[in-house]
Amino acid sequence: MYKLTIISVFIISALITMSSGGCGGNDPEMGIGPVKEVKIDPVIDQNLVAKGKATFEVKCATCHRVDEKLVGPALKDVTKRRKPEWIMNMILNPVQMVQENMIAKTLSMSGQYPTPMTFQNVTQDDARAILEFFRNNDK
Numbered sequence: 408m409y410k411l412t413i414i415s416v417f418i419i420s421a422l423i424t425m426s427s428g429g430c431g432g433n434d435p436e437m438g439i440g441p442v443k444e445v446k447i448d449p450v451i452d453q454n455l456v457a458k459g460k461a462t463f464e465v466k467c468a469t470c471h472r473v474d475e476k477l478v479g480p481a482l483k484d485v486t487k488r489r490k491p492e493w494i495m496n497m498i499l500n501p502v503q504m505v506q507e508n509m510i511a512k513t514l515s516m517s518g519q520y521p522t523p524m525t526f527q528n529v530t531q532d533d534a535r536a537i538l539e540f541f542r543n544n545d546k
C-alpha cells in the first residue's frame with residue numbers, strides 16, 4: 408500500500424511536469440509575450456499597412472531594412488518564416504524572446520547580429536500594424 412502511494416505520487420507529479428512545460432503548450436513558433444492569437448484576414452488592410460510603415464520608419468529602420476541586413480536581419484519574407492504571433496511577440500518582448508525562445512535565441516547566437524534588439528516602446532496595436540506592413544511586403 409505504501410509503495411503504491413509512492414508510485415502514484417511519482418506518476419502524478421510526472422504528469423503535472425509534462426503538462427506545464429516540456430511537451431504541449433509553450434510552442435516555440437508562437438513566441439513568448441502578450442500575443443496568444445492574431446486574427447488574420449486574407450485581404451490586406453492598406454490603412455493598417457500605412458500606419459505600420461510609418462511606425463517602422465521611426466522605430467525600426469535604425470536597425471532594419473526590408474531587403475538587406477543591417478544591425479538586424481532583413482525583414483523580407485519574415486511572415487513566411489515566422490508565425491504572426493511570434494512576430495508580434497518579438498516586437499513587444501524582444502529581450503525575453505532572445506533569452507528564452509529557441510528560434511530568437513538561435514538567431515541571436517548566430518553571430519551575425521552582435522547588437523541585440525531592444526523594446527521600442529510600441530503598443531500592441533502598433534505591432535499589429537507593423538505585421539500588416541510585413542504581410543504587404545511579402546505578398
Ligand code: HEC
Binds near residue numbers: 481497501515521
Ligand atoms: C537596436 C537595433 C534594433 C531595433 C531598433 C529593432 N530591431 Fe528587430 N532585430 C534586431 C536584431 C539584432 C535582431 C536579431 C535578434 C537579436 O539578436 O536580438 C532582430 C530581430 C527582429 C525580428 C526577427 C527577424 C527574423 O528573421 O526572424 C523581427 C520581426 C524584428 N526584429 C522586428 C523589429 C521591429 C518591427 C522593430 C521596430 C519596432 C525592430 N525590430 C527594432 C535589432 C533591432
